[in-house]
Each structure stands twice: as structure tokens, then as C-alpha cells.
Amino acid sequence: KKRVGVLISGRGSNLQALIDAARSPDYPAEIALVISNVPDVQGLERAEQAGIATTVINHRDFPTRQAFEAVLDEALTGAGVELLCNAGFMRLLTESFVSSWLNRHLNIHPSLLPAFQGLHTHTRVLEAGATITGCTVHFVRAAVDSGPIVAQAAVPVHPGDTEDTLAARVLQAEHRLYPHALRLVASGQVHVESEHVVGMPQAEGQTALF
Ligand code: GAR
Numbered sequence: 426k427k428r429v430g431v432l433i434s435g436r437g438s439n440l441q442a443l444i445d446a447a448r449s450p451d452y453p454a455e456i457a458l459v460i461s462n463v464p465d466v467q468g469l470e471r472a473e474q475a476g477i478a479t480t481v482i483n484h485r486d487f488p489t490r491q492a493f494e495a496v497l498d499e500a501l502t503g504a505g506v507e508l509l510c511n512a513g514f515m516r517l518l519t520e521s522f523v524s525s526w527l528n529r530h531l532n533i534h535p536s537l538l539p540a541f542q543g544l545h546t547h548t549r550v551l552e553a554g555a556t557i558t559g560c561t562v563h564f565v566r567a568a569v570d571s572g573p574i575v576a577q578a579a580v581p582v583h584p585g586d587t588e589d590t591l592a593a594r595v596l597q598a599e600h601r602l603y604p605h606a607l608r609l610v611a612s613g614q615v616h617v618e619s620e621h622v623v624g625m626p627q628a629e630g631q632t633a634l635f
Contacts, residue, residue, distance in 0.1 A: 427611040428457040430506035432497075432514035437468020438596060439512035439533055439603050444475045446604030454611035458504040460497065462516050478504065484516055494522040508611060511565065512603070520567040528617045530565040531610060533603050535595045537561060537577055542570035547591045556582050558591070560599045562606035564617055573622045575615060576606040 459472035566572035615624035
């Protein structure tokens, strides 16, 4: 099993989905460490409940991004982490950190990338009048919410949706998509070649309509 580190900043519902998936004996990954950059968040409680080691590395305790990331990297390396998953982790990472975890680092974003990168995703989807949105798991690159796409799920926007109703519908898809995408990567079924994820026919693994 691949040793996975999960970075969080809050609620941790995607972390929970990964924890639940990893309970399965045939799942190719185990959660070795959960790190939050924010103290006292629900995601830390979820990890503790599951008996997973947790650390708070509060970015506010460090004078620079580099200093924060040095400690982050040390904690991950020290725990023998082989694959890193951002799950609602809301800090930008420097190019240097990103390159040291290159192709071993996943993120989930609540839109069909490359559409709607960045913050306040659902509000902007509604403002744009989009009728389909979704979520994406991708390998992390220095530019925010970009990088080779591992898997996506499409989710309909319903008339009358608010930010909250849409976020909740997309979140349900996220909870299925992330364990699926991590399985593809941890098992070695997919890998990055020339900045694209390859290894299996698109229809079999990378696209899901939930
Ligand atoms: C999720 O919707 C995730 O896609 C999003 O934050 C939420 C975290 O929820 N991430 C981003 O917007 C990153 N750009 P969670 O803490 O319950 O998993």
C-alpha cells in the first residue's frame, strides 16, 4: 500500500471519503498522516477518530512561505509519505515545494477544470449560467488549480440552485471521485506522460457521471 499524506484546512469531508475508502483491504493506499495548516478544524477530529496521526503546521507561525513549507516537507518525509493529497487545503504552494512532490501530489477542485479555477467556484458557475459543473482531481502544478487531470465527474446545475445547494451536490460527487482517482494513481494504473495522465482508456476510468 502507498503511504498517503493528506493536507487539509477545514471540514475534511473529502479526507473522510479517503479514510473510508482506505479501510477496504484491497485499497492500494493507506492514510499515514493528516496535516492541517489551521488548528482545531473538524478534519483533524475525523483523522483522530480513525486513529490516524495528525499534525498542525500553522502557516501563521512562520515568517515566509518557504519556512512553512520546509516544516511541512519534513513532516511528510519523516512519516514516509509517498503520495500527497490536498483535500480542501487552502494555501498556495511555492514552485519549489510543488516540484519536490511532482507527480506524487493530487488536488481536488469543485469545478470541471480548466473552467472556474480559484475561489468562490460555485458562485461564479451560477453567475455564468452554466448548466453543467462538476469536480476534478488533478496532479498539482505551481499554477493554482492546474495540472494533468486524473478524473472528473459532471454534475448538473438545477434551476433555482443556490451556492449551498450546488456545493452540496458537487461535494457528493467529490466524495466518490477522490477515492476513485487516488486508487488509479496509487495502484499505478495511471501516470503522467508529457503533462497528460495516461494508462487507461478515458471512458473506463477518467470520466464519471454521478
Ligand atoms: C471541497 O469542495 C474542495 O473541492 C474545495 O474545498 C472543499 C473542501 O471541503 N477545494 C477547493 O476549493 C480548492 N481550490 P472538505 O474540507 O469538506 O473536503
